[in-house]
Amino acid sequence: MADNQQQTGQLKRTMKTRHLSMIALGGTIGTGLFVASGATISQAGPFGALTAYAVIGVMVYFLMTSLGEMATYMPISGSFSVYADRFVDPAFGFAMGWNYWFNWAITVAVEAATVGVVMGFWLPNVPSWIWSTIVLVLITVINLFSAKAYAETEFWMAMIKVTAVVAFLIVGLLTILGIMFKQPDVAHNLSAGGKHGFVGGFGGILSVFMVAGFSFQGTEMVGITAGESETPEKSVPAAVKQIFWRILLFYILSIFIIGAIIYYKDPSLLHSSETNIAVSPFTLVFKSAGLAAAASIMNAVILTAVVSSANSGLYASSRMLYSMAIDGMAPKIFKRVNIRTGIPVPALLATVAVGLFTYVTSIFGQGLYYYLVAASGLTGFIAWIGVAVSHYRFRRAFVAQGKDVNKLRYKAKWFPFGPIVALVLSIIVVVGQDTASFKGSIADWNWPGIITTYLAIPLFLVLYFGYKIKHHTKLRKLTDVDLDTNARSLD
Numbered sequence: 001m002a003d004n005q006q007q008t009g010q011l012k013r014t015m016k017t018r019h020l021s022m023i024a025l026g027g028t029i030g031t032g033l034f035v036a037s038g039a040t041i042s043q044a045g046p047f048g049a050l051t052a053y054a055v056i057g058v059m060v061y062f063l064m065t066s067l068g069e070m071a072t073y074m075p076i077s078g079s080f081s082v083y084a085d086r087f088v089d090p091a092f093g094f095a096m097g098w099n100y101w102f103n104w105a106i107t108v109a110v111e112a113a114t115v116g117v118v119m120g121f122w123l124p125n126v127p128s129w130i131w132s133t134i135v136l137v138l139i140t141v142i143n144l145f146s147a148k149a150y151a152e153t154e155f156w157m158a159m160i161k162v163t164a165v166v167a168f169l170i171v172g173l174l175t176i177l178g179i180m181f182k183q184p185d186v187a188h189n190l191s192a193g194g195k196h197g198f199v200g201g202f203g204g205i206l207s208v209f210m211v212a213g214f215s216f217q218g219t220e221m222v223g224i225t226a227g228e229s230e231t232p233e234k235s236v237p238a239a240v241k242q243i244f245w246r247i248l249l250f251y252i253l254s255i256f257i258i259g260a261i262i263y264y265k266d267p268s269l270l271h272s273s274e275t276n277i278a279v280s281p282f283t284l285v286f287k288s289a290g291l292a293a294a295a296s297i298m299n300a301v302i303l304t305a306v307v308s309s310a311n312s313g314l315y316a317s318s319r320m321l322y323s324m325a326i327d328g329m330a331p332k333i334f335k336r337v338n339i340r341t342g343i344p345v346p347a348l349l350a351t352v353a354v355g356l357f358t359y360v361t362s363i364f365g366q367g368l369y370y371y372l373v374a375a376s377g378l379t380g381f382i383a384w385i386g387v388a389v390s391h392y393r394f395r396r397a398f399v400a401q402g403k404d405v406n407k408l409r410y411k412a413k414w415f416p417f418g419p420i421v422a423l424v425l426s427i428i429v430v431v432g433q434d435t436a437s438f439k440g441s442i443a444d445w446n447w448p449g450i451i452t453t454y455l456a457i458p459l460f461l462v463l464y465f466g467y468k469i470k471h472h473t474k475l476r477k478l479t480d481v482d483l484d485t486n487a488r489s490l491d
Contacts, residue, residue, distance in 0.1 A: 013228055017235040019229075023155075023239075025162065031305055038269040038284075053208070062388075066419050067223045068240035073488060076323070078321075079224060081094075084390050086482050087390045087394045099382055109358035146341050157305075172257035217380040220380075220384065283298045397479075434454070
């Protein structure tokens, strides 16, 4: 009976607009902002970092509007894989789907391991694997319960992160104005000691591009959740429209405040890392305002961000695996859904198993663990490239088949400029990940560094060409693109 229930069930549309909006926002707020943002200022200077985050923010906005247009018209779980298949080439969809699933399955393990490190701030004598295991069990239970349980959990964890950022912005502005606290030398700090706020020239900005890009990964989660939204035609556009302004408010203003209060050569910024809470620029600013418990408070916020990332990773990867099974690109067992909960249980448990395997390798085999993490490093950017390409093809197919673009419930602005700019910038970020390893002759290149940095690219190409050769797929003709299956009415 249980097996029959799993075979006949369907995903349930239980997520509300507030869930999608906070999931999209929560995806952009994590350790990249809370901790690593300090290092970006030390590398590129305050205005160099601002420039990089602003450019990447615009790119993410264009990507979100592209994804929003497709997800509003065709709200389906596993959207990236489906869109790449329908609008471009089945081989492209196959590679995109497995690429994205692998990325988040590995991320679940990475974040679980990070939880152990973060908890060591309070309880250094407790083995980190205990906390990591507890988190893996917790997020598995949450995701097995219902999609709404996942969404509600993410809503409140995102709320904690947002509250921390808002408090930081208020304290930071009061510090800059000298209203309540000792006023820093803002002009000197922002000019980076007479360097006009830029350090390292274009190379410094390019290096921050990478950090900013990783910081914004997760915003594309809206495309996955659209398949389980109660009213995707309203929820998706609402979430997308809020993304740009929230990126502007939270990231741009936060970077400005950090740069204005803390000098770019401050040793604490140079030693920023994703798990060093004591030198988080947020911690430093709160301490300067007299908040003695700043480190503990920020550690709690960062713990929330890490658990949130693991939770979202498990949700996204299980839905992608389910979607690929529906389209015949993954084993049939993964399309089974529990009829009562609407959860793709086999896909979820398979993802947990991969995450658990990766996590175990982090304890017993560091070498394999690092290669697994490296292999997933660029997959988020590859997904962004897929979104841009898919949207460009979607809109062209829409017009080629005589459909009225003005009837779309949500229409991405600046087409085709938006997806083209997003595509170009995404490629620049991917290629520029480790340019230092290519210095000198080929024999002098840092091949171990190149392999670990760019491993995701050959894996993607193997998936793409392997599927294409086996199934003899071709680029879909615009007039043959399927714009009807799973589409919402334009009326």
